[in-house]
Amino acid sequence: MKYIGKAMKRKIDPRLIKGDGRYIADLNIPGTLSAAFLRSPHAHARIQDIDLEQARKLSGVIAVFGPDDGQEFDSLPALFPHPKLVPVTQRPLDSVVHHVGEPVAMVIALNRYIAEDAIDLINVVYDPLPAVAHLDHAIQSDAPLAHQHLESNVAAHFQQSVGDAQAAMKEAPVVVHHRFKIGRVSCLPIETRGLLAKWDFNGPEPSLEVYAATQSQHEMRSILAKLLKVSENNIRVIAPDVGGAFGAKAIFYVEDFLVTWAARKVNAPVRWIEDRLEHMMSCIHEREQYHEASLGVTNEGKILAVMDTMLANNGAYVPWGIIVPIMTSTLIPGPYKVPNYFCDAKVIYTNTVPLAPFRGAGRPQAALILNRLLDQAAEKLGMDPVEIRRRNLIREDEFPYRTGLLSRDGKPQIYDSGNYGKVLSEAVEISGYSEWRQCQQEYRKQGRYIGIGVASAIENTGFGSFEGATVRVETTGEITVLTSAATQGQGHETTFAQVAAEVFDVPVENITVREGDTSLITYGTGTFASRMGVIVGTAVYKASQTVKDKALKIASEKLNIPLEVLEMKDGCVFSVEQPSRRISLGDLAHEAKGLFPGTTFPYSVEPGLEVTEYFAPEAASVTGMTDIAVVEIDPKSCAIQILDYTSVHDNGKLLNPLIVKGQVQGGISNGIGNALYEEIVYDRQGQLLTSTLMDYLVPSACEVPEMKIGHVETPSPLNPLGMKGAGESGTIPVPAVIQSAVEDALREWNIKVENIPVKPAQLRELMRQSKEFQLVEAIK
């Protein structure tokens, strides 16, 4: 292939590196007002009284809205319903607040300084209600209720099962257990949320234009239409440049509704830019789960059964169903053959920020569980951790592989393709695993504590239902590609151009890709679940093929040359037999528009060198990955240093290796934060203790190690180019591999590392307890 698979530099970069990006905060629309929100300081409270008058009187304030206005609002729609879920969605400006940071009032003012001044002038009398924040507290029978109208804090209770895990576990000669306490993290894009809403009342019907930092412009349009009671036809949502998202911007939030509603009310454009404090206390979190898991294996290390009990914190509302715990519960077996599996999952309401998919979306938790159990089993059997994995990985010749579980779409979970053994072998090779094992022993003699962790995982990528693309040849010969995608840095403008360039055999420079705008294409879903490359990429491929076929037909009829001897190259269609008989793509586009008004269209195809195609994959394409990490721990301070990091991925056929590698590296850095540094902490009453970046530690260039990245390419049979997703896989094995390496380094202390993030203070405590225990044992 000429363009697909090439490491091409990105088309978007010159604009962004010159500071010419156009993010929401940069838009310059005259007369735009600023919105600011007063947010609840209580985790659970009823608003007894609120005085907005002082705020309204401040010069420069246009309007102030509060719970009285909220009475007319609908709750946000329940997305991804599930039969086992009791859904509670957020109601904008409700008179009861259910987490710290929930909006209580909104000010619209000439600028943000005045809007924030006005916020300070609002007086609220709260009637605090008992609140619950921690999982272990929320499940107690006498715990406060996160929502007073519910009977318990259980939002959903469901099971996953294959075979008879309980019976198989009883029979297993070797059984190991491990507990996991996984902390909560923030997606934390460097650009916070924000949107600008502008109404036009001069047309036949009021129409709305929204510029939003969103991953999902079409979803936002459809929810806004519903809540504002306006036809989708009269709403356009545009996602201009978006400064990272990672899940944070896939959600529809109450602020998205309130800003558009207020703009209609005050009849002026209104913009809201979230500040970082607001981001920490109102933008979705993820990861928080507790697990108690067991693994039964044969004496040869073959998996017989896996059992898991999961508690997942849901936060106060359900913005995106219970996708995350479902994902975890269906992916604990991951790349391994698990003949008997049982998972019991409870999803729990608490008075905290809602949890919804962050890059990885429940999969890093899943990868942690079985990989760490395999570590315990290998230890017990005296087997190398790599070897026990190799013995249990699904083999290359076993695909398509049925796990026996149902996927999140309710269909049987089938892994389309993969070569997990090769991925593992490559990782072992690239990392210098055997050499590190030797080093480990040498270092131990010198009093240095080195640990090596291994983790294999999978990601089900490219979920449906569909995405689309319109491909058009312009009369200049340039090619325009309009897609339903939205980008937050993934480089779609380059990769999709590569796909079209391949089909038409024209340089990437001649192709313009547009996305992030509902006016470009009627339908779309959004950028999440590592699905854009696979689904939009295939739609672009299919539409390009159809346009090409159409162009060849017009050329055949125009030049009177049989189709079979025509070829398309370098922007022209020509006869293979007589290359001088040719017509350019631009001229063909002109032909396809017909001649003059009143003339009969001369070709046997439909007018217009333009085609729209949608692609709906029949199932997710499954990627595989293995990470190997080497860490060193200072036994005095317990500081953890990563000495070596290797990650090998099978993301199917790569469209652009430069971009995929960047995605993997970025994912790993999110994983490093997750595994070692980042944690959103609430106290027992639901007060947020980590509301700034001084408390919430985002890794800098000094914390993220140099990464060795390898690729294995197993094409997916589910799409014509063999693609698999690549956006999230980097994050997935990292917590597992780090926890594994840390425990390995401290083998001498015989401790079990159960927490994520792994923090030096916990290790010190574990080591202290272990020493005391050993001492007591010695005295006995």
Place this chain on the structure above:
Amino acid sequence: MPQSNLKNIALTVNGKEYTAFVEPRMLLSDVLRDELGLTGTHVGCEHGICGACTVIMDGRPVRSCLVYGVQADQAEVSTVEGLADSDGGLHPLQEAFWEKHGLQCGFCTPGMLMSACHFLEQNPNPNREEIREGISGNLCRCTGYQNIVDAVELAAEMISKNKKCDDESSDLQVVQTGRKVNV
């Protein structure tokens, strides 16, 4: 805010002189973006951690979200808009970020470029560890930093070669791709 509380400030940004009439509490980042229309400087955390708003003020990198506009009165400020030549020729760091895929969403990039630019002035031949230390005040959530380190390394090489060819008046090709760091 009563008119009498507004202050006149004069500052030079990217070699061009500006005046503005601003509230004393207005942040330099807001002055640059809202008063002067220079939206290349981004605001990511407003409490001085993420580094997205980094600009060079009187030769030192500052968080423009932690500096008041009135503190920049009479100051010389450089922002990302001033990195490229007036005819659009990219700065070696910009070239290198493009070449090495040192950006994804691009939101942290202007601040990262300004920090790196100042860093390379202080340390023209850094090793990778020094580069990591040098950009550690700028958070990037997309790249995992490795490509940024690669880019700064490449830029250092381009700049040093450029200097060398300035001395020897040869190797025009490098001169074309590189522009002398001047902030």
